[in-house]
Amino acid sequence: MLVLGVLVVIATVATTVVSQLHPSEPAKYHQLPTLREQAVILDGWRDERVARIPQLLKKYDIDVWLMSQREYAEDTIWWSIKDALEFASHRRTVLLFHTTSSSLSGQPNPLRWVDNTGDVWPELRQILEDYNPKRIAVNVDRNIAFGGGLHVGEWEVLQEQLGAKWVERMVNEPMLGIEFVAARVPGQLEYYKQMQETTWALIEEAFSERVITSGITTTEDVEWWYREKMQEQNVSTWNHPRVSVITPESFPGWEGTKDIIQEGDLLHVDFGITAMGMNTDTQHMAYVLRTSEGEEGVPEGLKQGLKKANRMQDISLERMKAGKTGNQVLKECLDQMKLEGIEGQIYSHAIGDWGHSAGAVMGFTNLPEYVPVLGELEILSNTFYSIELYAYHFVPERNETLRFRIEEDAHWVDDKGGWEFVRGRQEKFHVVNSTTTRKPDMLRVQL
Numbered sequence: 001m002l003v004l005g006v007l008v009v010i011a012t013v014a015t016t017v018v019s020q021l022h023p024s025e026p027a028k029y030h031q032l033p034t035l036r037e038q039a040v041i042l043d044g045w046r047d048e049r050v051a052r053i054p055q056l057l058k059k060y061d062i063d064v065w066l067m068s069q070r071e072y073a074e075d076t077i078w079w080s081i082k083d084a085l086e087f088a089s090h091r092r093t094v095l096l097f098h099t100t101s102s103s104l105s106g107q108p109n110p111l112r113w114v115d116n117t118g119d120v121w122p123e124l125r126q127i128l129e130d131y132n133p134k135r136i137a138v139n140v141d142r143n144i145a146f147g148g149g150l151h152v153g154e155w156e157v158l159q160e161q162l163g164a165k166w167v168e169r170m171v172n173e174p175m176l177g178i179e180f181v182a183a184r185v186p187g188q189l190e191y192y193k194q195m196q197e198t199t200w201a202l203i204e205e206a207f208s209e210r211v212i213t214s215g216i217t218t219t220e221d222v223e224w225w226y227r228e229k230m231q232e233q234n235v236s237t238w239n240h241p242r243v244s245v246i247t248p249e250s251f252p253g254w255e256g257t258k259d260i261i262q263e264g265d266l267l268h269v270d271f272g273i274t275a276m277g278m279n280t281d282t283q284h285m286a287y288v289l290r291t292s293e294g295e296e297g298v299p300e301g302l303k304q305g306l307k308k309a310n311r312m313q314d315i316s317l318e319r320m321k322a323g324k325t326g327n328q329v330l331k332e333c334l335d336q337m338k339l340e341g342i343e344g345q346i347y348s349h350a351i352g353d354w355g356h357s358a359g360a361v362m363g364f365t366n367l368p369e370y371v372p373v374l375g376e377l378e379i380l381s382n383t384f385y386s387i388e389l390y391a392y393h394f395v396p397e398r399n400e401t402l403r404f405r406i407e408e409d410a411h412w413v414d415d416k417g418g419w420e421f422v423r424g425r426q427e428k429f430h431v432v433n434s435t436t437t438r439k440p441d442m443l444r445v446q447l
C-alpha cells in the first residue's frame with residue numbers, strides 16, 4: 001500500500017513536468033537563397049561531408065569504398081555526394097573512396113570514372129594492384145537502404161571485371177553509408193531552422209479560417225492547398241500531405257481521410273517540406289471551434305490529450321542518448337510511460353538528407369515494441385531526428401478515446417550531449433474559427 005502510494009506520487013509529479021516549448025510568435029515564411037547561391041552552399045556542405053569519409057573508413061577498418069552506378073540507377077549514397085549541378089549520375093559512374101594514408105594519398109578522393117567504353121575496369125584493377133587493399137566495402141546490404149544501393153547488374157559487372165582476387169576482399173559494412181548520410185555539418189542547422197519555421201507557417205495558415213470553412217472545405221482540399229502553397233514557396237515535398245479528421249477509427253490514416261470538415265472536428269496533418277537537400281516531417285492537430293454555438297475555446301479533454309503526447313516527447317528526448325540502440329530507447333520510453341500511466345505508441349526516425357533518413361528507428365506503427373535490424377542500430381550524435389508518436393486519451397466531452405498524434409524534428413546539441421526541437425513543439429491547438437450559415441450535421445458526407 002505504502003509503496004504503491006509513493007509510486008503514484010512520483011507518477012503525478014512526473015506527468016506535470018512538461019517543458020514549455022511552443023513558440024510565442026506566429027511562424028513566418030522564409031525565402032530561400034537563389035538557386036545559384038544554394039548551389040554554392042550545397043557543394044560546400046558536400047565537400048565538408050566527403051572530407052570525413054577517410055576517417056570513417058578507418059573507423060570501420062575499410063581500405064576502399066567502391067560504388068558503381070549508371071545514369072538513373074544510382075546508388076543511394078550518390079544523392080548525398082553529387083554536385084549541386086548534377087541531376088543524375090552520368091553513363092557508368094564508378095567512385096572509389098580511399099583512406100588518406102594509402103598509396104593513393106594526394107589523389108582525388110573519391111577517384112571517379114565516367115565511362116561507357118569499359119576503360120574503367122583495367123584502370124581500376126591497376127589501382128587495386130598498386131594499393132593492395134585488404135577490405136573493400138561495397139553497398140550490398142540486404143536490409144538497409146543506405147548500405148545496399150549497389151544495383152544487381154552493377155554488382156554482377158563488378159564481380160566479372162574485378163575477378164575473384166578482389167571480390168574475395170569485398171565486405172558489407174552498412175555503417176559507412178549510415179554514418180555518412182546521417183552526420184550533419186554546422187552550416188545546415190541555420191537553414192533547417194528556417195525550413196522548420198516555413199513548415200509551421202504552412203500549418204498555421206492551413207489550419208485556420210483563411211483556408212478552412214467548416215461545412216464546405218474537405219480534408220483533401222487542404223492537402224492540395226499544401227501542395228500548391230509549397231510550390232509557391234519554392235519548396236517541394238517527399239510525401240503527399242495527409243490531412244485527417246481524428247476519430248477513434250482513423251489510424252494510421254496514411255492517406256488522410258476524405259471528410260468535409262465540420263465544427264467540433266479534431267484535425268490532423270502529417271507532412272514535410274524538401275529544400276536544400278534536407279527534409280522536414282511534422283504532425284500537428286487543430287480544433288474546429290463550434291462557432292455557430294458560440295464556443296470560445298478548445299475543450300479541456302483535448303488539451304489534456306495533447307499534454308500527454310507532449311509528455312511522451314519529453315520522455316523520448318530524455319532517453320535518446322547516443323550509443324543506445326533504438327530498441328533500448330524504445331523500451332525505456334515504454335517502461336516510463338507505463339510508470340506514468342500513459343498509453344500510446346512511439347515510432348521515431350532519423351531525418352535529414354531523406355524524410356526517413358539513415359539511422360536507428362525507435363518503433364514502427366506495426367512494430368510497437370521491437371524493430372529488427374533498424375531498431376538494433378545505435379543512435380548517432382550529430383544528426384536530426386523526427387520524434388513521432390501518439391498518446392491515447394479519453395476525452396470526456398466526446399465520450400471517446402482518441403489518439404493524439406504529434407511529430408516534431410529535433411537536432412543534436414553538442415554542448416548538452418542531447419536533443420532539442422528545431423522549432424519548439426506544438427503545445428496549443430491550431431484553432432479554426434469559421435463562420436458558416438449552414439447546419440454542420442446536414443453536410444457530413446463520406447466522399
Ligand SMILES: *[C@@H]1O[C@H](CO)[C@@H](O)[C@H](O)[C@H]1NC(C)=O
Pocket residue numbers: 030031032232233234
Ligand atoms: C520563388 O521564386 C521566385 C523565382 O525566383 C521568386 O520570384 C519568388 O519570390 C519566390 N517566392 C518565395 C515565396 O520565396
Ligand SMILES: *[C@@H]1O[C@H](CO)[C@@H](O)[C@H](O)[C@H]1NC(C)=O
Pocket residue numbers: 291295296297433435
Ligand atoms: C470566432 O469568430 C466569431 C465570429 O467572428 C467571434 O465572435 C469569436 O469571438 C471568435 N472566437 C474566437 C475564440 O476567436
Ligand SMILES: *[C@@H]1O[C@H](CO)[C@@H](O)[C@H](O)[C@H]1NC(C)=O
Pocket residue numbers: 399
Ligand atoms: C459512452 O460510450 C460508451 C461506449 O462507447 C457507452 O456505453 C456509454 O453509454 C456512453 N456514455 C454516454 C454518457 O453517452
